[in-house]
Amino acid sequence: MEQSVGKMASGSTNPATEAPAKLELRNISKWFGPVGDGVHAVDDCSIEVKKGEFIVVVGPSGCGKSTLMTVGAGLENPTQGEVLVDGKPAGSPGPTRSVVFQKFALFPSETVEQNIKFGLQMTGVSAAEQEARLVEQLKIMGLELFRKSYPSELSGGMQQRVAIARALVMQPEILLMDEPFGALDAQTRTILQEEVQRLHREKHYTVLFITHSVEEAVYLGDRVVVMTKRPGRIKRVIDLPRDVIWKTGDIELAAEHPEFIEFRREIWGLVREEIVSI
Amino acid sequence: MGVLTDRGKATAYGIFSLSVLLTLWICATSLFQWIEPRVLPSPAQVIRQFAWIITEPFSGLRLPGHILFSLERWGWGVLTAGLVGIPVGVFFAWNPWFKTFLNPVFELIHFIPPFAYIPLAVLWFGASTATQAMVVFVAAFPAIVINSQLGVAQVEKIYVDAARVFGASPFRTLCRVVLPAAAPSIYTGLRIAISNGWMALVGAELVVGKVGLGFMIAQGQENASVATIFVGVITIGCLGVLIDTLVQRSERYVLPWRRVAG
Amino acid sequence: MGQSRTLQVAAGLGAILAWIIIWAWLTRPGGPVPTLYFPAPDDVWAKFVRMWQRPYIGSTLPNHILASLYIVLTGWGLAALVGIPLGIAMAWWKKLKWIVFPTFQLIRPVPPLAWIPLTILWLGIGDSARISVVFIAALVPWLMNSMLAVYSVDRLLLDAAKTLGANDRQILARVVCRTALPTLVAAARMALGNAWSTLVAAEILAATAGLGYVAVNASQLLDTDVLLVAMFMIGILGICMTGLIGLTQNWLAPWSVLGARRD
Ligand SMILES: Nc1ncnc2c1ncn2[C@@H]1O[C@H](COP(=O)(O)OP(=O)(O)O)[C@@H](O)[C@H]1O
Ligand SMILES: [Mg+2]
Numbered sequence: 001m002e003q004s005v006g007k008m009a010s011g012s013t014n015p016a017t018e019a020p021a022k023l024e025l026r027n028i029s030k031w032f033g034p035v036g037d038g039v040h041a042v043d044d045c046s047i048e049v050k051k052g053e054f055i056v057v058v059g060p061s062g063c064g065k066s067t068l069m070t071v072g073a074g075l076e077n078p079t080q081g082e083v084l085v086d087g088k089p090a091g092s093p094g095p096t097r098s099v100v101f102q103k104f105a106l107f108p109s110e111t112v113e114q115n116i117k118f119g120l121q122m123t124g125v126s127a128a129e130q131e132a133r134l135v136e137q138l139k140i141m142g143l144e145l146f147r148k149s150y151p152s153e154l155s156g157g158m159q160q161r162v163a164i165a166r167a168l169v170m171q172p173e174i175l176l177m178d179e180p181f182g183a184l185d186a187q188t189r190t191i192l193q194e195e196v197q198r199l200h201r202e203k204h205y206t207v208l209f210i211t212h213s214v215e216e217a218v219y220l221g222d223r224v225v226v227m228t229k230r231p232g233r234i235k236r237v238i239d240l241p242r243d244v245i246w247k248t249g250d251i252e253l254a255a256e257h258p259e260f261i262e263f264r265r266e267i268w269g270l271v272r273e274e275i276v277s278i
Numbered sequence: 279m280g281v282l283t284d285r286g287k288a289t290a291y292g293i294f295s296l297s298v299l300l301t302l303w304i305c306a307t308s309l310f311q312w313i314e315p316r317v318l319p320s321p322a323q324v325i326r327q328f329a330w331i332i333t334e335p336f337s338g339l340r341l342p343g344h345i346l347f348s349l350e351r352w353g354w355g356v357l358t359a360g361l362v363g364i365p366v367g368v369f370f371a372w373n374p375w376f377k378t379f380l381n382p383v384f385e386l387i388h389f390i391p392p393f394a395y396i397p398l399a400v401l402w403f404g405a406s407t408a409t410q411a412m413v414v415f416v417a418a419f420p421a422i423v424i425n426s427q428l429g430v431a432q433v434e435k436i437y438v439d440a441a442r443v444f445g446a447s448p449f450r451t452l453c454r455v456v457l458p459a460a461a462p463s464i465y466t467g468l469r470i471a472i473s474n475g476w477m478a479l480v481g482a483e484l485v486v487g488k489v490g491l492g493f494m495i496a497q498g499q500e501n502a503s504v505a506t507i508f509v510g511v512i513t514i515g516c517l518g519v520l521i522d523t524l525v526q527r528s529e530r531y532v533l534p535w536r537r538v539a540g
Numbered sequence: 541m542g543q544s545r546t547l548q549v550a551a552g553l554g555a556i557l558a559w560i561i562i563w564a565w566l567t568r569p570g571g572p573v574p575t576l577y578f579p580a581p582d583d584v585w586a587k588f589v590r591m592w593q594r595p596y597i598g599s600t601l602p603n604h605i606l607a608s609l610y611i612v613l614t615g616w617g618l619a620a621l622v623g624i625p626l627g628i629a630m631a632w633w634k635k636l637k638w639i640v641f642p643t644f645q646l647i648r649p650v651p652p653l654a655w656i657p658l659t660i661l662w663l664g665i666g667d668s669a670r671i672s673v674v675f676i677a678a679l680v681p682w683l684m685n686s687m688l689a690v691y692s693v694d695r696l697l698l699d700a701a702k703t704l705g706a707n708d709r710q711i712l713a714r715v716v717c718r719t720a721l722p723t724l725v726a727a728a729r730m731a732l733g734n735a736w737s738t739l740v741a742a743e744i745l746a747a748t749a750g751l752g753y754v755a756v757n758a759s760q761l762l763d764t765d766v767l768l769v770a771m772f773m774i775g776i777l778g779i780c781m782t783g784l785i786g787l788t789q790n791w792l793a794p795w796s797v798l799g800a801r802r803d
Binding site for chain 3: 284287288290291292294295296299317375378379380381382383386389390391392393394395396397398400401402476477480481484485492495496498499502504507510511514515516518519522
């Protein structure tokens with residue numbers, strides 16, 4: 001892994017950076033179809049997500065970001081390499097690693113309430129506890145009024161709030177988000193980006209976040225991993241300062257910050273190289 | 279990788295399960311006679327019956343003769359259904375008033391099952407080809423009308439407008455622009471109609487007539503000959519599959535512009 | 541919009557009225573169509589009222605209707621009991637599909653009616669022969685559509701359920717079966733349509749009561765008006781039953797009948 005840009009964040013002020021890796025993707029390669037003949041989606045990618053860290057993966061579309069995430073979630077087995085949680089093999093998917101999908105993946109036959117309670121019911125949480133956690137989550141995501149609605153009655157932004165609530169209510173150790181705002185309009189996206197930022201600041205979730213938006217990466221990430229075009233490899237890992245002003249303000253203000261502009265320019269340069277090269 | 283081996287496995291499992299079934303049949307009949315031949319004939323008996331009906335006349339005709347009679351009745355029914363149904367469907371889509379007026383009669387044909395027309399057809403036509411053809415017609419007609427109508431309604435208005443801009447008359451627009459665009463849907467309707475008609479024919483022949491595959495089955499029941507019924511059922515099933523395959527395969531020749539590139 | 545809808549309904553009713561008038565005119569005394577071939581509308585109505593109270597070939601019209609409904613609903617229900625679980629299981633466990641599907645494919649092209657003579661030979665002309673033919677006719681749509689319903693569930697939903705800690709059994713019960721419900725409602729309609737139409741033929745061939753039995757006897761006795769009553773009843777009952785099934789979708793799968801998104 002190459003390191004770039006001096007560590008502007010002072011590691012000592014943040015205990016999380018000293019902690020052991022919560023989620024580790026170690027030398028992951030993934031082929032769809034026979035090795036050597038199928039689609040080579042991901043090639044030898046290693047990513048460490050420490051406890052409380054917000055890692056963002058950016059790369060051109062089709063480079064294998066989603067594949068990396070499905071492998072990280074345990075939904076696909078890697079062709080090579082392994083996925084570790086707290087240093088131990090992660091095994092099959094489960095509620096310690098909650099996932100938010102780009103296309104929401106809400107159960108159409110269930111109301112908002114049922115969707116959010118789904119995972120709790122699957123894992124045998126008591127009814128009282130279910131209700132308490134549901135109410136809390138509805139409040140956090142601003143969904144109180146939509147408790148009895150079906151997903152098809154909600155706007156895209158609201159649906160994604162439900163999906164995020166459904167993931168958070170499991171109190172996951174790790175949150176995996178695959179372009180969660182990719183299907184939303186620009187205004188809704190901005191608001192949700194700010195909310196995710198706020199949530200992370202307050203609750204210190206461990207997040208692996210995937211996006212193709214450089215701006216989103218700089219705004220949200222503690223570290224940004226830039227991938228090459230397919231087969232996706234790790235091109236560069238960039239540490240971002242944690243406690244600067246733009247991380248606490250809204251994205252419009254952040255985007256005017258000179259450092260923000262500098263990082264965005266640098267990362268966009270890296271991504272652009274991958275898009276234009278043949 | 280997965281697809282190919284899966285298909286291979288599927289075939290293997292299929293062959294295995296069908297052979298188990300066949301073995302069971304042989305065991306139950308020829309080998310151990312668990313079941314009386316009167317109830318379930320052995321495979322050998324069915325094959326013998328097949329050979330017998332092909333070579334010796336059964337109720338006056340050999341098997342090909344029965345098949346030809348069935349095909350003739352079915353052909354008349356489907357042909358008239360097509361000749362009447364396609365124009366009706368096209369005009370249903372073309373002119374809403376025409377549709378509003380004819381709709382009650384159409385819905386009557388659509389919602390009363392074709393077999394309910396058998397007694398009426400018998401009353402009108404007696405035991406003639408027209409009886410079975412009418413039942414086939416009733417079974418085939420709705421699918422043709424509905425799909426022709428759908429096909430025409432789906433033609434995008436810009437094509438019609440484009441033709442009008444070039445000065446085409448409504449009739450020429452219909453022939454040159456609308457019908458070719460609607461043809462795939464009409465074809466689908468014909469395909470459904472053809473197989474619906476085949477199903478209905480069997481019912482009609484079971485009730486009325488002195489020849490045909492349905493009649494053969496009915497005779498099998500009359501003579502308590504399960505083997506004859508099997509011969510009839512197998513022939514009907516195979517012909518049904520054959521007809522449907524032919525129709526499906528022929529689409530690319532009848533509608534060459536539907537051929538997909540590559 | 542509302543007005544043009546009213547106009548449509550009015551035009552539709554007008555068309556029905558027009559056809560009844562045409563019908564009455566064609567079959568008037570001394571008219572071009574002899575009533576032996578096609579009776580006048582008032583005769584049919586009179587016969588309908590009469591059959592409602594007086595028995596025709598053994599039973600009153602309501603009893604014939606009940607006899608038909610009993611057979612069709614039993615056969616259709618039994619087919620559902622077999623077809624839905626088997627279809628879902630075949631779509632879920634592909635080995636089961638590999639084993640069962642070839643046999644099913646072999647039987648499928650045979651028109652359900654062709655089984656009537658066989659069932660009569662095997663089971664006699666009692667209810668069981670007709671129930672089994674209706675069963676066969678309804679089984680194909682039940683099974684095929686249950687399979688399709690499972691295949692049409694978005695894979696993403698299965699992934700989502702897995703990441704929420706659901707095991708295979710839970711996914712099958714809660715995600716697959718519930719998401720598949722609207723398709724199953726459609727399957728129910730198709731199965732009932734097939735069952736109803738097959739029942740009519742079965743009753744023509746072997747029965748002692750039922751609407752098809754009424755129709756075939758009326759035809760032999762040249763009671764054309766009774767025949768038309770039977771045919772109309774067959775059509776109307778078919779429409780009513782499929783309509784009722786359509787209504788169940790509202791409470792079985794309310795999410796599938798909601799309007800468009802609110803944004
Ligand atoms: N299930 C699959 N089977 C075959 N190819 C796949 C599959 N999933 C993804 N791919 C291929 O792998 C590559 C990477 O896909 P993906 O990870 O979705 O990219 P990204 O999320 O970065 O846009 C793409 O070329 C895609 O077509
Ligand atoms: Mg993706």
